[in-house]
Amino acid sequence: MKDKKQMSDNQTLKEIAETLNSENDLQVMLHEVLKKLLSLTGLHTGWIFLIDKQGKYELIADYKMPEALCVRDKQPMCEGGCWCLDRYNDGRLKRATNIIECKRIEDAIELNWGDTEGITHHATVPLRAGKEAFGLLNVASPHKVHFSDDELVLLEGVAYQIGTAIKRVTLAKKENELMLLAERNRLARDLHDSVNQLLFSLVLTARGTKEMTNEPEIKDMLSYMQQLSQDALKEMKALIWQLRPQGLENGISTALIDYAKMLGLEVHMDVNGVLNLSSHLEEALWRIAQESLNNCSKHADVKDVFITFNITNDFVVMTIQDRGHGFFYEPHKELPSLGLLSMKERAELVKGTCHIESALGKGTKVTITIPIEEGTR
Ligand SMILES: Nc1ncnc2c1ncn2[C@@H]1O[C@H](COP(=O)(O)OP(=O)(O)O)[C@@H](O)[C@H]1O
Ligand SMILES: [Mg+2]
Known part of the structure; x- marks a missing residue:
């Protein structure tokens, strides 16, 4: 019996890993993995908060949340505090999984926001990769106030996989940004080369044309044009130096x-x-x-x-x-x-x-x- 359970947990972790690996967009990835997790474990609903270093949170994914939490475009999930976030932020979520009464649900009941669909408690699992923490995964089922040890162990495994995947996606995003920056610099440098050529021709043309006239006024105008294009050349050079710390090597x-x-x-x-x-x-x-x-x-x-x-x-x-x-x-x-x-x-x-x-x-x-x-x- 235990072996069968173990096998199905392994299967769950494997399917979760596949889901996480097949997606690079953070929001889509978290939505898909949440859906998968709930269907594999038979739990009813769940949501994921991403939390930044300042403690600011964002509801990034949710699935089948009770009506009471979805009112006004999910406003109850996007503002105000709750016990799980409080504990996460002040470092009290030491254990990998925690069962918590849901403050947002309590508020919903008190303020009559709508049907809570029997949800009162949720399991809260911090999403981590190594020492870094990214947010929280919450899962719940109607009238469920207890999660078995096996369930909790499985949730921990899944949360660890999700944390690692978030890290992978954010690293990939940073790398993309660096590549974009390098590309932008390259384009600017190319543009700089061709504009420089044009400006340089302008300097030479103005200088050459000056020799073709004896009119002092026209000579003055041409000198002015020559000076302007020389200044523009200089500015272009300064600009290109500022693009990136070139030369610092x-x-x-x-x-x-x-x-x-x-x-x-x-x-x-x-x-x-x-x-x-x-x-x-x-x-x-x-x-x-x-x-x-x-x-x-x-x-x-x-x-x-x-x-x-x-x-x-x-x-x-x-x-x-x-x-x-x-x-x-x-x-x-x-x-x-x-x-x-x-x-x-x-x-x-x-x-x-x-x-x-x-x-x-x-x-x-x-x-x-x-x-x-x-x-x-
Ligand atoms: N090394 C300097 N020698 C003389 N004047 C300077 C010098 N650095 C700054 N200034 C004066 O301070 C002003 C403000 O400088 P800055 O903020 O760099 O603006 P900008 O260079 O675009 O005019 C300049 O316009 C100039 O009058
Ligand atoms: Mg200046």
């Missing part, structure tokens, strides 16, 4: 020197300590320095830029300084525009600060200080 200091050269600036670099930063710190510094160098090239009207890095165990400090025009900057006022603001925001994203000093006629110094935390180096 040789380290941030080399990348900055190259970027500055492209902008027509000469960098004087001074590094104290070992520049061995985590890629996300490096990318933050890279983006901030890019904007700062753009500003030197656009506003300072000097060629030389001084960049320093000081790295200690706890902090990395980067300064970017020019001795150009400078500008009137009031530290306690709101930042004037997007470029400076984005530098500050990027620094804050990695728990750092952005300090700007500038004086008219004396130049500008940007200081970025970022803590190096355990594990981010």
